[in-house]
Amino acid sequence: MKHYDVIIIGAGPAGSMTAYSCAKAGLQTLLVDKARFPRDKPCGGAVSVRSLKALQLVGLKVPEAVIEQKIHGLQFMGPELKPFEYRSKHLLAYTVKRSKFDDYLAKQAVLAGAQFEHECALIGLEQSQHHVRCQTKKGQFIGRLVIGADGATSIVGRSIGVRKTMPAREIGVAIEVDTPIHETLWNQGPDPSNIVLWLLNIPYGYFWMFPRKQSLSFGVGGMAGELGNLPNLLRGLVRMFCEQFEMPTLRLQNIRGHQLPVFRTPLPLSSNRVLLVGDAAGFIDTFSGQGICYALEGGQICARAVIEIIKYNRPLSEATLDYQTRIAQRFGKELRFSWTIAKLVHSHQYGGFRMARFMRWPGALLFDLARGKTDYYRMKRNPLRLIYKLFVSELRTRLMSNS
Ligand SMILES: Cc1cc2nc3c(=O)[nH]c(=O)nc-3n(C[C@H](O)[C@H](O)[C@H](O)COP(=O)(O)OP(=O)(O)OC[C@H]3O[C@@H](n4cnc5c(N)ncnc54)[C@H](O)[C@@H]3O)c2cc1C
Structure with missing residues (x-):
């Protein structure tokens, strides 16, 4: 039975990034996933500039072949309201297919020295004082540490007792469908560099269209208990989208859904020799549903944290405590505040939508968020600075549009 410094369960962005960084530091790293790679995942596949910056920080760059569209604008739609859009000369996001994006990341982990076993579902794990034994479909593996990066329904989280039953009010859900289109659509219908959003009448959520090269990703997400029949809601919204863009009605096939782990109270991120990351740890922005960054x-x-424990013999309890603190500082507080933002937008939808049509600052704010130039927590901590920045941006855009 082979021993590893660290075994990472799940090869989504969280698992592959952890594996890549651990392998680069020279640790014996095993990355396992239950699916056969390349695998798809229900996801809009919008990779914000903030995500690109996180990749850049460790020397990675999304290859051109993985990029579907480069996004520079947000277009808003709503019932009985004229659509409007915000544009930016700066890049806001790429759209990708998760099959290609996640495969690229897993390959980078392998190139850095990690061993990757796909079709290798974790069935159970057992912790002892010095090791964790992982029982998988391909046999047993032993690691000094185990990372649960196995997504929203994390078996690792449940086995260590951190993730119990989710309270109904904390179950977010989103469904998505990738709909092939003829490339000529881009000459007549929506702009391929625009994301289209519909915020109205969707409790704590929204409808989206993310453009890809030869398809459109449609989806809708929000709080599970309040959305009713999601596939029917999605079909209705896509019908309205097609009417709006004077396109023939598109047939939706293979609508897929997944949970969004939007915890109001932060989870403990570790138990003894097991740490959680990504969706498994509840790292989701309740307002936007964004989780990749x-x-x-x-x-x-x-x-x-793993490198400190394995390579520099840092005491386990100290390093895991620091892990929790660093996450809280980097984005934990921000994610908690995203609940307030979601609530605020939800309860003032119509007024907000009407105001946003005539003002430029909501767009400037959304762009800054997508580009990682600000976050909800910074906005909350320094409201005066925010108001000043938005006032200047509003003034500048108005002056420029008048000249
Ligand atoms: C419909 C929808 C649309 C979304 N759109 C966006 C978007 O446009 N932009 C954005 O930033 N975020 C989006 N998100 C959120 C985003 O998909 C997640 O936050 C992100 O995938 C989290 O990455 P992860 O690595 O933590 O988990 P995942 O990407 O879910 O990866 C987990 C991996 O673990 C594997 N696994 C699970 N169980 C086991 C097991 N027992 N053994 C071994 N392996 C296992 C799975 O096969 C999977 O590969 C969306 C979510 C949904 C549901």
């Missing part, structure tokens, strides 16, 4: 940033912070 927190998975990538979290993976780097998690790898730092």
Whole structure:
């Protein structure tokens, strides 16, 4: 039976980023995933500039072949309201297919020296004083540490007793469908560099269209208990989208869904020799549903704790406590505040939508968030600075549009 310094369960962005950083530091790293790679995952596949910066920090860059579209604008739609859009000369996000994006990241972990076993589902784990024994579909593996990066329904989280039953009010859910289109659509219909969003009448959530090269990703997400029949809601919204863009109605096939782990109270991120990261640890922005950037940033912070324990013999309890603190400082407080933002936007939807049509600052704010130039927590801590910045941005755009 082979022994490893660290075994990472789940090869999504969180797991692959952790594996990449651990392997780069020279640790014996095993990355396992239950799926056969490349595998797809229900996801809009919007990778924000903030995510790209997290990749850049460790010397990674999304290859051109993985990029579907480069996003520079947000277009808003709503019932009986004229659509409007915000544009930026700066890049806001790439859209990707998760099959290609996640495969690229797992390959980088392998190139850095990690061993990758796919079709290798974790069935159970057992902790002892010095090791963790992982029982998988491909046999047993032993690691000095185990990282649970196995997504929203984390078996690792449940086995260490950190993730119990989720309270109904904390179950977020999103469904997505990738719908093929003819490339000529881009000459007549929506702009391929725009994301289209519909915020109205969707409790704590929204409908989206993320453009890809030869398809459109449609999806809707929000709080599970309040959304009713999600596939029917999605079909209705796509019908309205097609009417809006004067396109023939698109047939939706293979609608897929997944939980969004939007915990109001932060989870403990470790238990003894097991640490959690990414969706498994509840790293999701309740307002936008964005999780990729927190998975990538979290993976780097998690790898730092692992390296300190294995390579520099830092006491386990100290390093895991620091892991929790560093996450709280980097984005924990921000994610908790995303609940307030979601609530605020939800309860003032119509007024907000009408105001946003005539003001430029909401767009400037959304762009700064996507580009990682600000976050909800910084906004809350320094409201005067925020108001000043937004006032200047509003003034500048108005002056420029008048000249
Ligand atoms: C419909 C939808 C749309 C979304 N759109 C966006 C978006 O546009 N942008 C964005 O930033 N975020 C989006 N998100 C959130 C984003 O998908 C997640 O936050 C992100 O994938 C988290 O990465 P992760 O690595 O933690 O988990 P995952 O990407 O879920 O990866 C977990 C991995 O663990 C593996 N696994 C699970 N169980 C086991 C097991 N027992 N043994 C071994 N392996 C296992 C799985 O096969 C999977 O590969 C969306 C979510 C949903 C549901």
